[in-house]
Amino acid sequence: MASERKALPVIDKTRCTGCGWCVAACPPHVLSLEVEKWKKFSHLHDEAGCTGCARCAVKCPFEAITMARATLQV
Structure with missing residues (x-):
């Protein structure tokens, strides 16, 4: 099994407002909004599909998303 290193979005739930701008900006559509305790948050639902483009x-107007290097199993 080969591994590929790329940056993946890390969402800070204390800063995320659930506005959905990041979801709309994601070309491969790997982000979605999820509800947790009656509050919306952005969520990376498909790590393997993420291109690491950082869009x-x-x-994100609230600086709730940072990019972090990750090792994916391919």
Whole structure:
């Protein structure tokens, strides 16, 4: 099994407002909004499909998304 290193979005739930801008900016559509305790948060639901483009982090007006290097099993 080969592994590929790339950056994945890490969402800070204390800063995320659930506005959905990151979801709209994601070209491969791997982000979604989820409800937890009656509050919406952005969630990366498909790590393998993420290209690491960082458009979600750039688009977030609340600086709730950072990109972190991760090792994916391919």
